[in-house]
Each structure stands twice: as structure tokens, then as C-alpha cells.
Amino acid sequence: MKRIAVLTSGGDAPGMNAAIRAVTRTGIGLGMEVYGVHHGYAGLIQGDLKLLSARDVGDVMQRGGTFLGSARCPEFRTLEGQQKALNRLAEKGIEGLVVIGGNGSQTGAHALSTLGFPVVGIASTIDNDLFGSELTIGVDTALNIALEAIDRLKVTASSHHRAFLVEVMGRDCGYLALMAGIAGGAEVIVIPEFETGPEEIAAQLRAAYERGKAHAIGVVAEGATYNAEKLVHYFQENRERLGFDLRSTTLGHVQRGGTPGAYDRLLATRLGVAAVEHLAKGEHGVLVGLQAGRIVPTPLDIVVSSKKPLDLSLMDMAGILAK
Numbered sequence: 001m002k003r004i005a006v007l008t009s010g011g012d013a014p015g016m017n018a019a020i021r022a023v024t025r026t027g028i029g030l031g032m033e034v035y036g037v038h039h040g041y042a043g044l045i046q047g048d049l050k051l052l053s054a055r056d057v058g059d060v061m062q063r064g065g066t067f068l069g070s071a072r073c074p075e076f077r078t079l080e081g082q083q084k085a086l087n088r089l090a091e092k093g094i095e096g097l098v099v100i101g102g103n104g105s106q107t108g109a110h111a112l113s114t115l116g117f118p119v120v121g122i123a124s125t126i127d128n129d130l131f132g133s134e135l136t137i138g139v140d141t142a143l144n145i146a147l148e149a150i151d152r153l154k155v156t157a158s159s160h161h162r163a164f165l166v167e168v169m170g171r172d173c174g175y176l177a178l179m180a181g182i183a184g185g186a187e188v189i190v191i192p193e194f195e196t197g198p199e200e201i202a203a204q205l206r207a208a209y210e211r212g213k214a215h216a217i218g219v220v221a222e223g224a225t226y227n228a229e230k231l232v233h234y235f236q237e238n239r240e241r242l243g244f245d246l247r248s249t250t251l252g253h254v255q256r257g258g259t260p261g262a263y264d265r266l267l268a269t270r271l272g273v274a275a276v277e278h279l280a281k282g283e284h285g286v287l288v289g290l291q292a293g294r295i296v297p298t299p300l301d302i303v304v305s306s307k308k309p310l311d312l313s314l315m316d317m318a319g320i321l322a323k
């Protein structure tokens with residue numbers, strides 16, 4: 001394989017630049033030309049590609065986001081859009097593609113692979129909801145940002161004897177909320193996989209007050225039926241007595257924009273190298289991900305048709321430790 005392309009797609013994640021750098025320099029090291037696609041599948045459809053040199057990917061690893069740009073592209077979900085993308089790749093003589101992204105992006109990668117084009121996916125999303133990788137690029141940095149926010153909120157919460165609901169991202173997945181809740185010592189954790197009603201949440205906050213706590217933190221996943229906004233509304237409507245005065249903070253995209261930490265840079269680098277090595281060996285139609293400390297390929301058809309499990313026994317553990 002002499003010419004490959006790399007793109008980042010879907011929500012950006014801290015560490016994507018390290019993956020692009022690893023793909024580019026590994027490809028060049030193997031005697032390939034490496035093209036960067038701007039703005040994900042939308043750019044691929046438009047033929048917005050640029051040849052990358054080793055210098056082009058210098059000084060990018062420490063930057064959050066993706067210097068190639070990313071997009072969510074409804075047109076690429078259609079066969080027509082996918083065909084246009086294949087035409088652009090053929091026009092440039094590109095023989096293989098690396099797709100850095102999460103579930104939606106790997107569904108696109110799978111579609112191209114099914115149409116016969118060699119693709120390797122790299123597991124990247126702050127949500128950590130992608131089958132085939134125990135951790136995905138961006139999770140560690142996003143988690144640390146959430147933790148810093150929780151630690152700060154605890155300080156002001158203690159000063160004012162307040163409870164804070166902190167809403168974290170994760171789409172339909174509670175991984176970020178669960179881990180941030182455990183590592184942040186939250187009194188309450190609310191995730192979509194383990195529904196907790198508002199009365200129960202109020203009871204847990206009240207119990208923390210009655211145990212003499214100076215503050216209470218509830219970490220709420222954005223995908224939970226009762227997100228932070230709905231909970232505040234419910235408590236106000238129902239005049240729930242919590243003991244604490246209540247405030248809420250939604251972290252939102254702040255979690256995505258961080259400077260990638262060491263863990264994400266290293267994971268992204270290992271995944272980037274492995275992706276190109278697989279393409280070079282003719283092993284494609286796979287996602288490279290982390291499993292038991294090793295970088296392992298998983299067929300894309302399995303990746304896109306499987307749901308990643310969340311260890312719900314950790315909810316019990318968090319409950320015990322919140323006392």
C-alpha cells in the first residue's frame with residue numbers, strides 16, 4: 001500500500017492529534033504517502049484532502065481537538081454519500097483509510113469496508129461507549145477535567161453548606177459520570193444504565209445532610225432520564241426538603257476541549273501506529289483498541305453491532321464509599 005488517508009470524525013476528543021501524528025509518521029516510515037482529510041466524512045465527500053509531511057504533524061500532540069477538523073455528516077449515512085467518498089479516494093489513488101472516531105464514525109468506516117475499501121478504525125470518543133476498546137482516546141483527559149470541576153465545586157459547596165448536581169457528558173452512556181463520581185467521592189451518581197428516581201436521589205442527598213456532611217455532590221450523566229436540569233425542576237416543583245441548598249452545573253463541551261494528558265497521548269500514539277501497521281499488512285475492516293493492556297484489532301462488523309458493557313457493580317461500591 002503506497003498511499004493512505006486519515007480523518008477524524010464525530011465529536012473531537014483530546015488525543016486525536018497524537019493519533020494523526022502517529023498515523024502520518026508511521027506511514028511515512030513505511031514508505032507511504034499520507035493524506036489528511038479535513039472535516040471528517042464531509043471533507044472526504046468534497047475531496048478536501050492534503051498531503052501531510054512529517055513536519056505538518058509536528059507540535060500538534062499537546063493540542064486538544066483535531067487540527068484536521070471534524071464533523072457530523074448526515075450525507076455520509078447514505079449510499080450515495082459513501083460512493084462519492086470512494087470516488088474522491090480513487091481520484092487521488094488512495095488505497096487505505098484510517099478513521100479516528102467513535103460509534104457513528106466507525107459505522108461509516110464499516111460501510112466503506114463493506115463496499116470493499118480497506119479501512120482501519122481507531123477508537124476515539126470521550127464517552128467510552130465504543131465496543132472493542134476498554135478505554136478510548138479522550139476519556140482520561142475528559143475525566144480529569146470533570147474531576148477538577150467536582151473538586152472545585154466541593155470547595156464552594158462546603159463553604160455554603162450546599163449540594164451540587166454536576167452534569168457530565170457521555171451521550172447515552174454513564175461511564176464518565178460513574179468514574180467521575182467514584183473518583184470525585186460523590187454522594188449520588190445518576191446514570192442511564194441504572195435508573196434512580198428523583199425521590200431516591202433526594203433521599204440520598206438528605207441522608208448525606210443528616211450524616212453531618214458539609215456538602216453533597218451528585219454526578220449526573222447527561223443521558224439519564226432525570227438530568228441535572230430536570231432534577232432541579234423536580235425538586236423545586238415537589239418542594240423536596242434536601243437539607244442542603246441546591247445548585248447545579250452542567251460541564252458540557254468544557255470536557256472535550258482539554259489539553260490531552262499523558263495517558264491519552266500514549267494511547268493515541270499506540271493506536272495510530274497499530275492502525276497503519278494493520279493496513280500495511282493488508283489487515284483491514286477492523287478497529288484497533290485497547291484490551292488488557294494490549295492493542296488489539298476487532299472486526300468492524302462486531303464493533304458496530306455490539307454494546308459495550310458497563311460494570312454496574314461499581315455503583316454498589318460507590319454507594320458504600322459515599323457514607
Ligand code: F6P
Nearest residue numbers: 011102125126127169170171256
Ligand atoms: O460523543 C461525544 C459527545 O461529546 C457526547 O458526550 C455528547 O452527547 C455529544 O458528543 C455532543 O455532541 P455535539 O458536540 O455535536 O453537540
